[in-house]
Amino acid sequence: MFNKKPLLISITLTIIIAKLFTFDVKASEQNNKNKLPEIGISGFSVLSLDKERQIGEAMMRQLRATQPIIQDPVLTEYINHLGNQLVKNAQDVNYAFEFFLINNNELNAFAFFGGHVGIHSGLLTTAENESELASVIAHEISHVTQRHLARRLESQSNSQALNMAGLVSGILIALVNPTVGMAALSASMAASQQASINYTRSNEKEADRVGIALLANSNFDPQGAPSFFAKMSEKYRYASKPPAMLLTHPLPESRIADARQRAHQFPVKQLSPNLSFELAKARIKARYQSTPSDNIANFKQQLQKQSYSLPAAANYGLALSYFENKDFKQAKDLLEFLLKTDKNNLFYIDALTDVYLALKMNDAALTMLSELSLLMPNNQVISLNYGNALLESGDYEHAASVLQDFLIISPGNYIAYDLLTTVYRKQGKKGLMHITKAEVYALLGAYNKAVDELQTSYDFVEEQPLLQKRIKARILQLQEQENKLKRL
Incomplete structure (x- = not known):
């Protein structure tokens, strides 16, 4: 998503x-x-x-x-x-x-x-x-x-x-x-x-x-x-x-x-199929290749003929294909079954969050993610899904807090800044919205657009002189980043 x-x-x-x-x-x-x-x-x-x-x-x-x-x-x-x-x-x-x-x-x-x-x-x-x-x-x-x-x-x-x-x-x-x-x-x-x-x-x-x-x-x-x-x-x-x-x-x-x-100079290693690899492969096929109906048919065929490396990956691909086809209830049943067998699997957690939100089961998503956020603090999968679930639930203050904390650890994360921009827009905090939008542009190398956003934000935070100083400093920093490349 x-x-x-x-x-x-x-x-x-x-x-x-x-x-x-x-x-x-x-x-x-x-x-x-x-x-x-x-x-x-x-x-x-x-x-x-x-x-x-x-x-x-x-x-x-x-x-x-x-x-x-x-x-x-x-x-x-x-x-x-x-x-x-x-x-x-x-x-x-x-x-x-x-x-x-x-x-x-x-x-x-x-x-x-x-x-x-x-x-x-x-x-x-x-x-x-x-x-x-x-x-x-x-x-x-x-x-x-x-x-x-x-x-x-x-x-x-x-x-x-x-x-x-x-x-x-x-x-x-x-x-x-x-x-x-x-x-x-x-x-x-x-x-x-x-x-x-x-x-x-x-x-x-x-x-x-x-x-x-x-x-x-x-x-x-x-x-x-x-x-x-x-x-x-x-x-x-x-x-x-x-x-x-x-x-x-x-x-x-x-x-x-x-x-x-x-x-041949090294010993041969007989390795079992890797679950994370098979899940990643299934995720790409289900979300980025072919059509949902074709993918449903393909994964069903794998399960019927047992032509898979791991059954869990085939079931996961089928669940994602159901989700893409808007068959949310079938996706939910499969993913909840998979999660019971591997309760901290990030592939299952991420997909089930999407399903819960699609079914308006926001409380189920928030309960699952709040517990996992204590177990895996600042993990990007948990933090970004938690921030998004809070955003979808209208808890903007908590969403902003989760995303801000995550950005302290991962300051270059594009998704986090993009989500935080949406959170601030929903809150009507235009100054902060333009500040985070500037960071999105900076990650794309669009320094002029980033500076424009920061200059726009300046007038919206007139009553926050400390934040205005931070905006000025960030403008100078971005300009210096671009000039440094030119000076080299």
């Missing part, structure tokens, strides 16, 4: 990012023109870790504004838990990672500056088990820890003076939408195309080596990598249009053979 279409925001951030790289490359050329070439390229002369982090945050804001990111607290919780299971065993981790899902059935995953990893929803529903999905995420984590984008830029700047602004402006497009973006990249890299291809193949080989070791060390089946590679290769062997992932991650037979050989 939380997922919304992204707002279309100006591409100013892309221009700023491109200028950033142009400056860094020119400075690098001036400082290094008399130095002997180094065999080991680290990427630090083009892009420091601090600048990489800032640019990654700017790119993430742009993605929120332009791509259908799945704003779903349950799926966000799952994909970040899975990703961080891998990160805690990775080497050379320089910053906190952020994992997110994009509502796109194409097979694709990508990583960019500052530890950001995007996974298309189609990739999750295609993977047969969690080890296959984890293998792709481990590969992308390895691209980040090995700083492949920065090293690629350094390789380009060391070979010849290319149009780096054009190169960088195409990177994000190519990662998210390769069929469009690769054209932009190839135009910028035409002068040294073969060198770029060879360097990219080297990156892929290194990411495979590091990623498979990371997969094994994180208690996943290392065979997940060659298994998924082989599946993709076979499926798209004769396809006229390969999936997006194969455009940015080429998959020749030699790479599959290397992956098999590397995986």
Whole structure:
């Protein structure tokens, strides 16, 4: 219920990012023109870790504004838990990672500056088990820890003076939408195309080596990598249009053979089906793919033929499909049954909250969530659902309190600010409404709109001088964030 279409925001951030790289490359050329070439390229002369982090945050804001990111607290919780299971065993981790899902059935995953990893929803529903999905995420984590984008830029700047602004402006497009973006990249890299291809193949080989070791060390089946590679290769062997992932991650037979050989160096792990993975897969299929009636038929067929990995996941998918089809009573019966078997399962709790609210059983939702909020304080699934249930019930003061407390712990949460904006609007607190709306715009990289909202809020809080001072300070902070990118 939380997922919304992204707002279309100006591409100013892309221009700023491109200028950033142009400056860094020119400075690098001036400082290094008399130095002997180094065999080991680290990427630090083009892009420091601090600048990489800032640019990654700017790119993430742009993605929120332009791509259908799945704003779903349950799926966000799952994909970040899975990703961080891998990160805690990775080497050379320089910053906190952020994992997110994009509502796109194409097979694709990508990583960019500052530890950001995007996974298309189609990739999750295609993977047969969690080890296959984890293998792709481990590969992308390895691209980040090995700083492949920065090293690629350094390789380009060391070979010849290319149009780096054009190169960088195409990177994000190519990662998210390769069929469009690769054209932009190839135009910028035409002068040294073969060198770029060879360097990219080297990156892929290194990411495979590091990623498979990371997969094994994180208690996943290392065979997940060659298994998924082989599946993709076979499926798209004769396809006229390969999936997006194969455009940015080429998959020749030699790479599959290397992956098999590397995986065999580790003990095989026989893992049982993972419930969270199967529930996430069912949730995406029921909420983001096909039609409710088709999904009901598909999940019913799975249950009748027992063609599922776990019966609970098939029942969960059926319950969500009932909900999407507005068969709320049937969804309620199934979800309450599932919750009895696993009373703290966030997938069930989130879905049952939606059902209770749809059936106007607000008290049932609030009782369930108030108890869980004591057990799991500031958990994003519980806090956001609790805040939303209080909002739907008209208890605006309590809703605001829950969301404010959560934002202290998670200050960059888009959904929380969006809900809090609605709460303040319902209360008629226009000053606070414009303040939180400004934070929504700031998370989308729309700094000018954010400042406009803050300036509008100023006149509504004339009797609160302390709040006016905070508004002025926040305006200066946002302006400084934008100017800092330009100054770099």
